[in-house]
Amino acid sequence: xxxxxxxxxxxxxxxxxxxxxxxxxxxxxxxxxxxxxxxxxxxxxxxxxxxxxxxxxxxxxxxxxxxxxxxxxxxxxxxxxxxxxxxxxxxxxxxxxxxxxxxxxxxxxxxxxxxxxxxxx
Amino acid sequence: xxxxxxxxxxxxxxxxxxxxxxxxxxxxxxxxxxxxxxxxxxxxxxxxxxxxxxxxxxxxxxxxxxxxxxxxxxxxxxxxxxxxxxxxxxxxxxxxxxxxxxxxxxxx
Numbered sequence: 320x321x322x323x324x325x326x327x328x329x330x331x332x333x334x335x336x337x338x339x340x341x342x343x344x345x346x347x348x349x350x351x352x353x354x355x356x357x358x359x360x361x362x363x364x365x366x367x368x369x370x371x372x373x374x375x376x377x378x379x380x381x382x383x384x385x386x387x388x389x390x391x392x393x394x395x396x397x398x399x400x401x402x403x404x405x406x407x408x409x410x411x412x413x414x415x416x417x418x419x420x421x422x423x424x425x426x427x428x429x430x431x432x433x434x435x436x437x438x439x440x
Numbered sequence: 441x442x443x444x445x446x447x448x449x450x451x452x453x454x455x456x457x458x459x460x461x462x463x464x465x466x467x468x469x470x471x472x473x474x475x476x477x478x479x480x481x482x483x484x485x486x487x488x489x490x491x492x493x494x495x496x497x498x499x500x501x502x503x504x505x506x507x508x509x510x511x512x513x514x515x516x517x518x519x520x521x522x523x524x525x526x527x528x529x530x531x532x533x534x535x536x537x538x539x540x541x542x543x544x545x546x547x548x
Contacts, residue, residue, distance in 0.1 A: 354537075364476075364484065364527055366537040377535035380441070413483055425531020426474050428495065430483035 321346035323414050323431035331408075331438050337401040341414030341431060348372050348395045352417035354427060355388060355399045357410040365410075369423065370397055404438045411435050442466055442530050444540035452548040459515040461543045463528035468508045472532035475504055475513045478542075479524045487526075488513065515545070523547055 327339035341353065355367040368378035370388040378386045382401070390397040401408060411433040418428035443466040453459045463473065471491040476484035486495040488504035491511060501516040515522055528540040 363541045364529075364539040366539070369535050379536070415483075418486075418489075423534055424489075425472065425529075425534035425537055426486065426489045427476075427484075428486045430485070433483050 321416060321429050323416065323429060325412060325414050325431045325434040327434060327436070329435055329437060331404055331436060332440050333405055333438055334403055337399070337404050337408060337436055337438070339399045339412055339414075339434065339436070341397050341399075343395045343397075343416075348390065348392055348397065350421050352419065352423040353390070353397050354415050354417065356413045356415055356427070357408075358413070358433075359407075359410045367399065367401075367412075369417070371423070406438050409436065409438045441536070442469060442533050442538050444528055444530055444538050446526075446528055446540035446543045448543060449541070450544045450546060452546050453518050454548045455520060456517050457548075459518055459522075459545055461513040461515075461526055461545070463506075463511040463513070463540050465509045465511075465530055469530040469532035471507045472530060472534075473504075473506070473511050474529045474531065475502075476527045476529065477522075477524045478527065484527060518545070 322344045324342045331337045349372045354369045370376045385402045387400040413433045414431045415427040416429040418426045445464045447462045473491045475488040478484045492504045503514045505512050525542045525544045527542050
């Protein structure tokens with residue numbers, strides 16, 4: 320079945336750009352919407368944004384000015400960039416698949432295990 | 441933005457007992473509501489969508505109800521593996537998604 324794996328630096332300095340990649344295995348990235356969600360330590364979940372395999376995106380308004388999500392269908396990967404990070408961006412970052420096929424449902428049925436990113440000098 | 445509020449924050453229940461978790465939306469989300477379970481150190485797992493449809497492989501002891509602004513997740517007879525944090529999430533505003541703050545179900 321489809322599996323997702325996040326990868327990227329675990330430590331980012333304040334004001335720099337956080338960059339993560341999600342690799343999709345066991346299935347194709349095509350025909351689905353893919354999202355990034357984060358969870359600060361001891362807190363709840365926050366949706367960051369979506370990308371369709373075609374490249375169309377939608378972001379959380381609270382993060383929109385700092386977020387870029389992109390897709391590389393040839394590598395079956397999609398990526399997250401978050402600029403000008405602060406300590407408030409310290410979190411576990413998850414990638415997830417929307418269960419809709421060729422449409423976005425808003426329901427995330429496959430999740431990666433998550434990767435911890437700490438923002439600190 | 442639609443704000444999702446869950447109550448209680450913590451629920452203490454004995455194994456075998458029934459657990460009832462609540463989720464309220466700041467405006468109607470119709471039946472566009474999902475529930476996720478998260479255990480320590482793990483990613484969330486989809487339990488319920490469409491307010492009441494169990495996801496693949498989810499045991500029948502999990503049930504969801506409600507529509508509009510008031511929703512409930514019921515675990516009919518708590519098993520040891522059910523002690524976790526549960527989140528509701530609205531997708532009526534798709535592609536804007538929002539989660540509740542979570543309810544921790546702990547052993548009494």
